[in-house]
Amino acid sequence: MDAPTTPPEKITAMPPFGVPVIRSVNWGGLGTLYVKEVRRFFKVHLQTIWAPAITTLLFLVVFTVATGAKRPVLIGNTSVPFGDFIAPGLIISQGMMGPAFANASFSLLVGKIQGTIVDYLMPPLSTMELLAGLVGGAMTRAFIVGLVVWAAMALYGVGVWPQHLWAVLWFGFLGAMFLSLLGVLTSIWADKFDHAAAVSNFVIIPLGLLSGTFYSVTNLAPAFRTISHFNPFFYIISGFRYGFLGTADSPILVGSIVVFALDAVLALTCYWLFNTGWKIKS
Secondary structure, rough: OOOOOOOOOOOOOOOOOOOOOOOOOOOOOOOOOHHHHHHHHOHHHHHHHHHHHHHHHHHOOOOOOOOOOOOEEOOOEEEEEHHHHHHHHHHHHHHHHHHHHHHHHHHHHHHHHOOOOHHHOOOOOOHHHHHHHHHHHHHHHHHHHHHHHHHHHHHHHHHOOOOOHHHHHHHHHHHHHHHHHHHHHHHHHOOEEEEEHHHHHHHHHHHOOHHHOOOOHHHHHHHHHHHHOOOHHHHHHHHHHHHHHHHOOOOHHHHHHHHHHHHHHHHHHHHHHHHOOOOOOO
């Protein structure tokens, strides 16, 4: 008598090609990508966190020693000490936006150069999830460096205690996202590290230095004051400085609308380029 046979397991039919299996947000994949990006810059934290923090502090020390930490700067009708004036601008421009751009512009670019770009393209992540993971990792680095710089400046004796915490967080968020998205866009376009360095040297650094970090644009000639208002960094720094000093060179609402609109345009552009696969899948 034959031994009873075990009925075969029920075979689950695979969905047709092109039909998504994960129909909602892939939180597991998104979280994994985010943790990967954060761990990547934490492995070299001396270079990614402490180096930009120390460089920013050196800017503060050199400028306050060279010009006098108590030299007043006139913002509108308000006079503030020079050290208190430049500290918020240094935190957001040098301490947050610079590292955000560096982190976001490195991720895809190194994958393209080393041939590991498939590590980003093959996992079951949607375009929005991929973009969110890259931008989220870059913004995390920006806020960590900014927090370290802020703590060091507070110990240095500069007045960096927020008067409007919401403005500090809001413009810090907008500024970090702006440079993160610009970094992702650069990494999509760039074919080698020289391309990313060119964007940093000829776009990011000049816009940062000419944005009112070290001076008030209200003291400029009318023509140069008008030119400054076409610089998106100006609105970010002015709004961020308002959070600490309670005064700004430009209307806060106007700055919020301008930077938020630019962030939206950059996000849509990156999303479209990811979908088309331009210079990534070809």
